[in-house]
Amino acid sequence: MPAADLVCFNPDCRKRCAIDAVLYTCPRCGALLEVANDYSRADPGALKALWDKRRASRAKIDVSGVWRFREMLPFVEDPAQIVTLPEGNTPLFDAPGAAAYAGIDRIQFKHQGYNPTASFKDNGMTAGATQAVKLGMKRVACVSTGNTSASMAAYAAAAGLQPIVFIPRGNIAYGKLAQALEYGALTIQVEANFDRILALVRELAEECGIYLLNSLNPFRIEGQKSIVIELLDQRNWQAPDWIVLPGGNLGNVSALGKGLRELRQIGLIDRLPRVAVVQAEGAAPFYRYFHGGGGYEPIREPETLATAIRIGDPVSWPKAAGEIAATAGVAEAVTEQQIADAKAVIGRCGIGCEPASAASLAGIRKLVAGGTIDPAADIVAILTGHLLKDPDYVYRYHTGRLETPSGGKIASAFGNAPVTAPDDPAKIAELLARWSGDPLSGHGAF
């Protein structure tokens, strides 16, 4: 018997289903499902010792920053079925420049862009792809703003599955589209936004016997919770005061919240950090729900240059609401300008990230200014994707050509345009002598 079940997330239903049922929502009430793990015999001291010991191992599943913690993912009985590239093992950076920008004493960035396909999706996809193999599925599919499709395509290719990717036409960053093509996914660009395509693909999956690997798949969430397991391991099991992350479809906040609750249940941490989820103002249905007092209302035409989080009807919002409540967390929203500047600041720390990831730092800055986060707090922000996912955005920002979705100007406060030089060593030497170390405007440097 696997030490896990599928359970309905709705507290009034809690229907239990077999772990190997091909289900994404509850057959009784339609709510999202989650994997329920039995930790009644888990010993925190023994787990820490075992996980430490695995660091010296060369076995693939021990090298993975997800499966090293496999006692918290007990749905796999046969390790030979695990699909790993290997993922996780992402760094934790100190970034004094970013802390100063946000008005706080100190910040750590957990950079998920250091994963094999350069986003946090790999932590979840290794688990989702493994479940697909366990179930004997041949075809896997996802709807994506780009990173899920890149990740799914890679893991499917590695496992010999056929990947089918649905993306909103014209609205994903080229780095991500390039990955899906290179890894061999059938890539279908649909003339609709993410929310509409997800509804369409949920219908198709059932009809065509395709295994869905969007974050409504509970095994994706299981894998993704390893981000906080690894984070706490790196911090010697000292919980921070805050964990801050961007929110789109809200799978990640759901996963991190579940991971934190389970770590506390086992006794690996003694308190829950507060979780803050940050959305882009033009795509902020969860922020509106959190602050609105009324019910949840999707946004029909979400807009943001941070295309990864351009989502108006996040499928995991009920889970996210539960996790934010459980951690006394908050939801925040930030402007396009705030995201762009925060992103450039993260770049100047020598770290870099894609636009959606920078919403976390922009959100911290706003939450500090508004008095919600104490400047002396111990804060970890999750950087979800790599700088090179969206180079077009970067180039536009630094050359003063970035515009909001409605055509408004984005000021390049931290811009760093390239300088064109004549073939003349004397002129270049003269420029270098004049250069203070700060970025030049790029225009009229000669």
Ligand code: F0G
């Ligand atoms: N940051 C990045 C870089 C993302 O790609 C996403 C989501 C998020 C943040 C938000 O995470 O959806 O769990 O709240 N990208 C998905 C995709 C939707 O299709 O790649 P979330």
